[in-house]
Every structure is written in structure tokens, then in C-alpha cells.
Amino acid sequence: MSNVVQTPRRDIGLKRRYRAERRFRAYGLLAIGVGLLFLVILLWSIIAQGLSAFQQTTMTLPVYFDEHIIDPKGERLTNPKVLITANYPLLVRNTLADKLGVDKNNHGAMRELNRMISGGVRVEIRKLLVEHPDYIGQTRTIDVLAAADIDSAFKGQIDLSVPEQNRKVTDRQIGWMEKLASDGTLHKAFNKGLFTFGASSRPETSGLGVAIIGSAYMMAIVLILSLPIGVATAIYLEEFARRSRFNDIIEVNINNLAAVPSIVFGLLGLSIFINFLHLPRASSIVGGLVLTLMTLPTIIIATRAALRAVPPSIRDAALGLGASKTQTVFGHVLPLALPGILTGTILGLARALGETAPLLLIGMVAFVANYPATPMEPATALPVQIYMWANEPERAFNERTFGAIIILMAFLAIMNIAAVLLRRKFERRW
Incomplete structure (x- = not known):
């Protein structure tokens, strides 16, 4: 008689323990799932915002290394410092003006063109001509980094639909960007500078x-x-x-x-x-x-x-x-x-x-x-x-x-x- 009474009680106790064990496993799986969810959200937010850093907006331009701008007095053989102080951004600006059909006497348009070019172009071209002084007087196709605002706009990180006074990229620059992108002059390339450049106040020339x-x-x-x-x-x-x-x-x-x-x-x-x-x-x-x-x-x-x-x-x-x-x-x-x-x-x-x-x-x-x-x-x-x-x-x-x-x-x-x-x-x- 005692066995008949105790058996159902024992079964009830076993069922309770099994239910508690299942609940504990469910809590553990839930904790793991929540942790993995937050990890995925964290990784996704980092990758989504950082993946574009591995590309840099670049202009491929046939630049004429004008001797009258680089070394107007012909002193580079006796005074190598001439190649250090030359106005190299002017070479790229003139090339862009010729390509876009911009009047070089229009100072406002030329200033806008200048803001499309990275200030680091001075260092890059100077380094190129110090290594290859024979390029002076020739036309060479080189890659030039776009300015940070142009880079952000070309990557879609700037809302171009807002009024012109509320953004750093002008309507005229947007038109130039579309024209340069249509013929392949303006494009995105792998940002090797992220791994090779040092510290800089310009984002496009900053690296690790x-x-x-x-x-x-x-x-x-x-x-x-x-x-x-x-x-x-x-x-x-x-x-x-x-x-x-x-x-x-x-x-x-x-x-x-x-x-x-x-x-x-x-x-x-x-x-x-x-x-x-x-x-x-x-x-x-x-x-x-x-x-x-x-x-x-x-x-x-x-x-x-x-x-x-x-x-x-x-x-x-x-x-x-x-x-x-x-x-x-x-x-x-x-x-x-x-x-x-x-x-x-x-x-x-x-x-x-x-x-x-x-x-x-x-x-x-x-x-x-x-x-x-x-x-x-x-x-x-x-x-x-x-x-x-x-x-x-x-x-x-x-x-x-x-x-x-x-x-x-x-x-x-x-x-x-x-x-x-x-x-x-x-x-x-x-």
C-alpha cells in the first residue's frame, strides 16, 4: 500500500526536477543568444561604418609638369630646393580646369577646383619629381587623392539633397564630380595610405x-x-x-x-x-x-x-x-x-x-x-x-x-x- 502511494509522489518530484533542468538550459541558451546578438550588432556597426575606409576617392589625371611653374628660372641643377618649394597643386588645378573646361581667370571656380584636391598632392608630386626630375616638361598620368569632403560625398556619406548652404560640397562641385566619374577620372581605389601614411591634419592623408x-x-x-x-x-x-x-x-x-x-x-x-x-x-x-x-x-x-x-x-x-x-x-x-x-x-x-x-x-x-x-x-x-x-x-x-x-x-x-x-x-x- 505504501508503494502505491509513494510512486506517484516520486514521479511528480522527478517531473519537477526535469522541468527545472529544462528551464535552466533554456536560460543558458537565452543568455548565449543575447550575448551573440549584441556581439553581432557590435561587429556589424563597426564593419558597416569602417569598411569604406579601405577605399579612397582618387583622380587619375594626365598632369603636365610645366617647367615655368616648377622651375621658372632653371635653377634646379644648382639649387635642388627649387623642387621643394614649387607650387605643385597649381599643376593639378590647371589639369582639372582644362579637363572640365573651366576658365582659369575665373578665380571663384578655380578656388572650388582647388578644394576638390587633397592638400597632400604637394608632397606626393614633390616626392615624385625629386625621384624623377626628368619628368619636368613632360605629361605623366598620375593618381591624385581627392579632398576629404569630395571623398565623403562620392561615397554617399553626405546628403547632397539638402540646400547648398548646409553642406560643404557646392552644386558646381557635384556637377564636376559627376562629369569626372562618368569618364572614369574620379573613382574609388584601395586605400593603401591607411596602412602607410603617418599622422596628418587631413583625413585623406592620415594613416596607421x-x-x-x-x-x-x-x-x-x-x-x-x-x-x-x-x-x-x-x-x-x-x-x-x-x-x-x-x-x-x-x-x-x-x-x-x-x-x-x-x-x-x-x-x-x-x-x-x-x-x-x-x-x-x-x-x-x-x-x-x-x-x-x-x-x-x-x-x-x-x-x-x-x-x-x-x-x-x-x-x-x-x-x-x-x-x-x-x-x-x-x-x-x-x-x-x-x-x-x-x-x-x-x-x-x-x-x-x-x-x-x-x-x-x-x-x-x-x-x-x-x-x-x-x-x-x-x-x-x-x-x-x-x-x-x-x-x-x-x-x-x-x-x-x-x-x-x-x-x-x-x-x-x-x-x-x-x-x-x-x-x-x-x-x-x-
Whole structure:
């Protein structure tokens, strides 16, 4: 009789547990779905706004390098500075005027034509003629960057239907754009300058070249310093150090340093490396040292976890065969822990690559237009360049901000994928 009464109650309890389990799974799937939804929205907003940065509006023009404009007195053989001070934008403006049938005596129209051309054309043509002075007196077809407003209008980022006084592109310039686009003179090309140009006040001539070089210098410094120091520290603490209050304090501090806000490391670098050691401000060497301090705890913790994951039987077998403690660690334990160490190192480097706050405090927010030849010269970094472009008021810098974010995310994704592949390739399951 008791069994008959208890069986339905037991079934009811099982059904409740099953329902609770299903609800828990549904909540988990819902949480994952919401997280993925926000991730997709974030990635889509970045890609949608930044993809256009990888194209730049360009004019392909047959420019006549008029000697009367470049070197009217014929002094370039004895005075090479003549090629530096010449009025190169006038050459392009005259070419555009001839192509569009604009009267060169119409100063208003010529000013509008001039605003269609990037101010960077002066540097590009000067560099071309310094390398090829024999081009003077000849007609050469060259690519000329359009001004930022023309670039934005040609990409559809400016509403051309609003009244003329409410936009930066005039009706006459719109007509010229349509005429130049119809014959292929005005077109969109791959924006290689995004990867090669340095800092500039003009959006169309701004790029990540200096930032990429600066980030590469800093990552090299972080790797060279943090990997051997972090691995050596982890090996000592995990394999050789005896339990003592001093070692316990060290371990606690290492764990605490891993959670310290990155801006604190920037303050530390500012006070020690710049104010005390007088290293050059805004240089890659200071940025690399600061990021090394920030990355060390991550590498130490990851290395200790990798060493701890090696089974004790490996150590016992090596010691039983007569190997010393040092031989056991470096000949058997360390090679088996190498995948975990490399994974932790790559993840630490990825975190350092995306840091901005400590670099702002050491002055890497400076305007740097030239490539740094050494880590001691002024430079900037990818996240800092993104920060600077995000604060610019001009519309064209907005797409470059998101384009730089895409490039930074690509670097971070490559590093994280490399960490996963290394772990899968070399990891051993015991």
C-alpha cells in the first residue's frame, strides 16, 4: 500500500526536477543568444561604418609638369630646393580646369577646383619629381587623392539633397564630380595610405603607418623582456621555491598585479622611466617597458598553471632515473608545459596590444608624422591612434576610426586564433 502511494509522489518530484533542468538550459541558451546578438550588432556597426575606409576617392589625371611653374628660372641643377618649394597643386588645378573646361581667370571656380584636391598632392608630386626630375616638361598620368569632403560625398556619406548652404560640397562641385566619374577620372581605389601614411591634419592623408611600426616595436620589447622574465619567475616559484612567508607575499602580489587597472602601470612608467630614468617621452621603448610590467603577471600565472598541469609522475620518473632537479625541470617538465606557456604569452601580448590608458600617460598621444627608425624615437600605437581619430571633429575621420578598429581587431583575432591552434597542436592529455 505504501508503494502505491509513494510512486506517484516520486514521479511528480522527478517531473519537477526535469522541468527545472529544462528551464535552466533554456536560460543558458537565452543568455548565449543575447550575448551573440549584441556581439553581432557590435561587429556589424563597426564593419558597416569602417569598411569604406579601405577605399579612397582618387583622380587619375594626365598632369603636365610645366617647367615655368616648377622651375621658372632653371635653377634646379644648382639649387635642388627649387623642387621643394614649387607650387605643385597649381599643376593639378590647371589639369582639372582644362579637363572640365573651366576658365582659369575665373578665380571663384578655380578656388572650388582647388578644394576638390587633397592638400597632400604637394608632397606626393614633390616626392615624385625629386625621384624623377626628368619628368619636368613632360605629361605623366598620375593618381591624385581627392579632398576629404569630395571623398565623403562620392561615397554617399553626405546628403547632397539638402540646400547648398548646409553642406560643404557646392552644386558646381557635384556637377564636376559627376562629369569626372562618368569618364572614369574620379573613382574609388584601395586605400593603401591607411596602412602607410603617418599622422596628418587631413583625413585623406592620415594613416596607421607610424602606429603599426610603434606597436610592432612595443610588442617586440614586451616579448623579449616579459617571456624570459615571466617564465623564469614562474619556474622558480613553482619548482624551486620553498614555502615561506616571503614567497607567499610574492605570490599574492603577483595575483594582485594581474588585476591592477592598466592606468596605474602608466603612472608607474611615467614616474620611473620618464621622470627618473629620463627615457624619451612618447617613445616605443617606454611604451614597451610599461606594457612589459603589465603583461608579466599574466605570463607568470599562465606559466605556473602550465607547469602545474604536468603530471607529478613525469617528475618522479626523471628523478628516479637519476636526473637532477634542474635537469628534470628543463629537460622534461618545461617542454611539456610549453604549449600552455606560449598560449599565455600570446594572450598577454594580445591584451597589451589593445591597451590605451597607460600609453596616453607616457605621451604616446603625440602627433607623429614620420616613421620611427628606432624604438627611442617618438611613435604612437594602434589603440592610441584610434583614440586620437575618434576625437577629431571632421566627418572623414569617423570612417578611419572604425577602419582602424577593424585592423586592430584583425590583429587581436589572429593572435587569439594562434593561441588556440598552438594549444590544440601541442597539448597533451594525461
